[in-house]
Amino acid sequence: MTETMLARRERLMGPNVPTFYDEPVHIVRGEGVWLWDADGKRYLDCYNNVPHVGHCHPKVVEAISRQASTLNTHTRYLHGGILDYIDRLTGMIGHDLTQMILVCTGSEANDIALRMAQAMTGKIGIIATDNTYHGNTLATSHLSTRRPPIGGYPAHVRLVPAPDTVRPIGGTLEGQAQAFADSIAQAIRELEDTGIGFSGMMLCPAFANEGLPALEPGFFDPAEKVIRDAGGLILCDEVQPGFGRLGSHLWGHERLGFTPDVVTVGKPMANGHPVAGVLARPDIMSAFRTAFGYFNTFGGNPVSCVAAMATLDVLEEEGLQQDALETGAYALDRLKAIEHPLKAEARGLGLFFGLEFVLDDGSPATDFAAQVVEEMRRRGVLLNRIGRHMNTLKMRPPLPFNREHADLAIDTLEEALKVVPHE
Amino acid sequence: MTETMLARRERLMGPNVPTFYDEPVHIVRGEGVWLWDADGKRYLDCYNNVPHVGHCHPKVVEAISRQASTLNTHTRYLHGGILDYIDRLTGMIGHDLTQMILVCTGSEANDIALRMAQAMTGKIGIIATDNTYHGNTLATSHLSTRRPPIGGYPAHVRLVPAPDTVRPIGGTLEGQAQAFADSIAQAIRELEDTGIGFSGMMLCPAFANEGLPALEPGFFDPAEKVIRDAGGLILCDEVQPGFGRLGSHLWGHERLGFTPDVVTVGKPMANGHPVAGVLARPDIMSAFRTAFGYFNTFGGNPVSCVAAMATLDVLEEEGLQQDALETGAYALDRLKAIEHPLKAEARGLGLFFGLEFVLDDGSPATDFAAQVVEEMRRRGVLLNRIGRHMNTLKMRPPLPFNREHADLAIDTLEEALKVVPHE
Incomplete structure (x- = not known):
């Protein structure tokens, strides 16, 4: 199904049309901070800022x-x-x-x-x-x-x-x-x-x-x-x-x-x-x-x-700015507490976070960050990367993202960081 | 009401924000080829191409x-x-x-x-x-x-x-x-x-x-x-x-x-x-x-x-392209039959018409065309002008515009042309 859609995209939209992920996601439904793909798999949306007050409010x-x-x-x-x-x-x-x-x-x-x-x-x-x-x-x-x-x-x-x-x-x-x-x-x-x-x-x-x-x-x-x-x-x-x-x-x-x-x-x-x-x-x-x-x-x-x-x-x-302040502070504390040999900096402003990775020699851990993004997608959490070297995880969820969602995202991130090779 | 809205527009949107008509229309509802203003007055829309298959289809x-x-x-x-x-x-x-x-x-x-x-x-x-x-x-x-x-x-x-x-x-x-x-x-x-x-x-x-x-x-x-x-x-x-x-x-x-x-x-x-x-x-x-x-x-x-x-x-x-062909041909015949001393050319392609006016000396009858537009608005028909000299009436209604609508528009135009001074 996905492969056929990719071929159709290439035929109808041309080359170099950006998609997220090695295996792009075919999303069919959204609600609040959740997205569902065509197979019924549910994803926690930690990326999309456009559905500001939640998908399909x-x-x-x-x-x-x-x-x-x-x-x-x-x-x-x-x-x-x-x-x-x-x-x-x-x-x-x-x-x-x-x-x-x-x-x-x-x-x-x-x-x-x-x-x-x-x-x-x-x-x-x-x-x-x-x-x-x-x-x-x-x-x-x-x-x-x-x-x-x-x-x-x-x-x-x-x-x-x-x-x-x-x-x-x-x-x-x-x-x-x-x-x-x-x-x-x-x-x-x-x-x-x-x-x-x-x-x-x-x-x-x-x-x-x-x-x-x-x-x-x-x-x-x-x-x-x-x-x-x-x-x-x-x-x-x-x-x-x-x-x-x-x-x-x-x-x-x-x-x-x-x-x-x-x-x-x-x-x-x-x-x-x-x-x-x-x-x-x-x-x-x-x-x-x-x-x-x-x-x-x-x-x-x-x-x-x-x-x-x-x-x-x-x-x-719904007091979403205040929620962004409180959930954001909670999530940033958790991100700052993450221990990983490649972690360079956890930073955030409200519900907008960056988690930067660098290699031992100080150079950007771009590939590592890319693999974490893919692993998170496999585990049902959608996020992406930013920055000049694209070595910074970008998390920017819809504002109804609460503490429970933050825990799910960061628990999943901790697991992903354990399995993505970094040597 | 309208005057207050104009003042509010100036305050909130700034100067030189284009409106149609000397006294702009405050439209609140649309359906098919019809628009209604805040006072309940109904207008035949002979101008808008954006609501292609009719307002609020x-x-x-x-x-x-x-x-x-x-x-x-x-x-x-x-x-x-x-x-x-x-x-x-x-x-x-x-x-x-x-x-x-x-x-x-x-x-x-x-x-x-x-x-x-x-x-x-x-x-x-x-x-x-x-x-x-x-x-x-x-x-x-x-x-x-x-x-x-x-x-x-x-x-x-x-x-x-x-x-x-x-x-x-x-x-x-x-x-x-x-x-x-x-x-x-x-x-x-x-x-x-x-x-x-x-x-x-x-x-x-x-x-x-x-x-x-x-x-x-x-x-x-x-x-x-x-x-x-x-x-x-x-x-x-x-x-x-x-x-x-x-x-x-x-x-x-x-x-x-x-x-x-x-x-x-x-x-x-x-x-x-x-x-x-x-x-x-x-x-x-x-x-x-x-x-x-x-x-x-x-x-x-x-x-x-x-x-x-x-x-x-x-x-x-709804076969709207075919309707555009048939209603367009009918309406263009009627526009071509209009007799008026300043009329230079009636032209049209489907449901897109131009009716050009020039003065006796061959110069563009820009002011006359503008007055016709205002008179039509007073009579409940919305249209406007095009062309380098803005001396051509522009009619470009939503496609559900039928023969009855064309008759109403052109009957009204004939009346307007009788009352707008051209000497």
């Missing part, structure tokens, strides 16, 4: 069904749904981010954020880290180093070394914040020297794709000063850390303690319905809308808005 | 509801939904377009199509017409002339004069196809002379935003030869003409009679659910997937696929 499904049978049109007509949602979300963020554009994907949101910085500064130079991901549009894919663009790397993009708490940039953990700021200052000088000019920096405030390094609040302060002094904007990609996943704070920038000019939101926002958005100050929104105009056919339609609204309702009614 | 709503309560995850796991849909849609198009990427918006689809041409040719030069629209991402927005990009117009984009059957390029209708091809050949020479090179041309095969000119099949043949001879790809944006709207053919390129290398689909594809896609030959898909890689979190998820599948089911079960 009945409140979100009901909201989608009701609105889809009532009206689903676009924002060129007036509708209360989008206004009620923006009113509510902008009330949850501060920093005078009182206006919002609703779109369908985080990629679309970040593609807009880049242009907001352009519109405000009249420049196009942009900085990101060298192991990030901010989207799949042509413009946002320029911020990724995965593959060189056709026509060469564009001159307006500068990528700086990503922070790392196992191999800190600049050599020491204490000096890393300043080293990070210094590399941003250098990139700004390069952009200015070439005449391109500097529009801003885009970052994930959890540096999630960079490996979720265990950074202290205040880490971004020196960088923030450098960017502000140069007149650039801080474009904060909250697609992964946002909406309470970090437990201690609703947003990643709140935890690090810096002031974003633009915030983008996505994946978990509507529990899987294609909804994303860009929050900005009125002066920035006005500059963008004057310079570019913008209309998104599906963005902010009534169904999208009720899906996003119901997700916020559940988040609050 | 119960079959599509039921499919979304059922799947949303079962599973909604991504394509890194195996799922039959996306395979069944691609298998079905690629069986409806020909030209060896046997593979597909599913995304969320037509903008995302066109953004990929641009990169497919880059991956196949190793070049980035791209041609479009000078009054088109292919999307709102940074890359696709470069194909629009609405506003100059920050940093100036990019050198890799060349825009050629759009075809027009009232003011033909080159001066005569007979010579227009060759004049169009000649301007493309000139643009290709410019791209090659500057060292940028030519990757392809993107076009809507109905030239919908250009004003839906009444072009004969074969019009694109000379251009196709020029593009092929230069090694470029033909990227065919079927977001507006596709899925049977034209009546005579399922796709716009079928009607004109040319061979696309890549076809993008969107808006009507899933009756309003955010779904779009890119169809390509295996060699092109392989080149793209090798050069760029690509993953779209929401793209091709199980809910998107059942929404798109149910839309195809209804299209076939």
Whole structure:
């Protein structure tokens, strides 16, 4: 069955279409933190952040069904749904981010954020880290180093070394914040020297794709000063850390303690319905809308808005951010207590964990981490890897993940670590 | 009520957020070809192509509801939904377009199509017409002339004069196809002379935003030869003409009679659910997937696929393409019979109509057309305008639009044309 589906995928979707696992999972049903495959095998989902309040949450499904049978049109007509949602979300963020554009994907949101910085500064130079991901549009894919663009790397993009708490940039953990700021200052000088000019920096405030390094609040302060002094904007990609996943704070920038000019939101926002958005100050929104105009056919339609609204309702009614804080702290303690010769660091923010492995010689234990992921899948727990060297286990479950689920996941992990060879 | 909503929109969404009509409509409910505003006033929808098989079609709503309560995850796991849909849609198009990427918006689809041409040719030069629209991402927005990009117009984009059957390029209708091809050949020479090179041309095969000119099949043949001879790809944006709207053919390129290398689909594809896609030959898909890689979190998820599948089911079960052909022909005859001193041309393809107005001196009757749109709205019929000068009424209703609806729309139009001043 699976083999036939893989062949069909290749025939219909082409080559290099990413799947998880050596033997990909054929999932047919989801509920809460659980997924079931076609053979009826149940998996604990320790990976998916999109079903934020749990797979197929009945409140979100009901909201989608009701609105889809009532009206689903676009924002060129007036509708209360989008206004009620923006009113509510902008009330949850501060920093005078009182206006919002609703779109369908985080990629679309970040593609807009880049242009907001352009519109405000009249420049196009942009900085990101060298192991990030901010989207799949042509413009946002320029911020990724995965593959060189056709026509060469564009001159307006500068990528700086990503922070790392196992191999800190600049050599020491204490000096890393300043080293990070210094590399941003250098990139700004390069952009200015070439005449391109500097529009801003885009970052994930959890540096999630960079490996979720265990950074202290205040880490971004020196960088923030450098960017502000140069007149650039801080474009904060909250697609992964946002909406309470970090437990201690609703947003990643709140935890690090810096002031974003633009915030983008996505994946978990509507529990899987294609909804994303860009929050900005009125002066920035006005500059963008004057310079570019913008209309998104599906963005902010009534169904999208009720899906996003119901997700916020559940988040609050079920106290999921508080659960993320408490279960996250419990699970992180257990992860930190794991003893294994290759374990380099256990780190976590709420319900987002990284468990990094390195070999005896200090090099990344990439293959080992890959084998642990496969072993966990065989044992019914779905997780994956992150970081520059993909040697860090990534656990990022739906928020209804409780202490019992955490125990099951980590008990299973301890067993897997006993059987996966590491010599 | 409406005034308060407008003020709220400005406060929450910022300035320059487009709405239709001097006094925007506050729509709260939709069914079939009908929309209702908050005061209970009913409107005949002669504009919206997104609710392709009718607003809130119960079959599509039921499919979304059922799947949303079962599973909604991504394509890194195996799922039959996306395979069944691609298998079905690629069986409806020909030209060896046997593979597909599913995304969320037509903008995302066109953004990929641009990169497919880059991956196949190793070049980035791209041609479009000078009054088109292919999307709102940074890359696709470069194909629009609405506003100059920050940093100036990019050198890799060349825009050629759009075809027009009232003011033909080159001066005569007979010579227009060759004049169009000649301007493309000139643009290709410019791209090659500057060292940028030519990757392809993107076009809507109905030239919908250009004003839906009444072009004969074969019009694109000379251009196709020029593009092929230069090694470029033909990227065919079927977001507006596709899925049977034209009546005579399922796709716009079928009607004109040319061979696309890549076809993008969107808006009507899933009756309003955010779904779009890119169809390509295996060699092109392989080149793209090798050069760029690509993953779209929401793209091709199980809910998107059942929404798109149910839309195809209804299209076939209710014979809507045939209805578009028959009702379209009937309505076009009636539009052609309208007598009005400013009427320049009535044209149509299935259920997509343009009615162009010009002043006595031959200049575009833009204000007149705008007033007709407002008068129609007052009389309970929603339509709008297209074309370079926005002097062409645009009618593009959901496909369940029948002869009775056509009579109501055109009777109302005849009355509106009597009362809108034209001197």
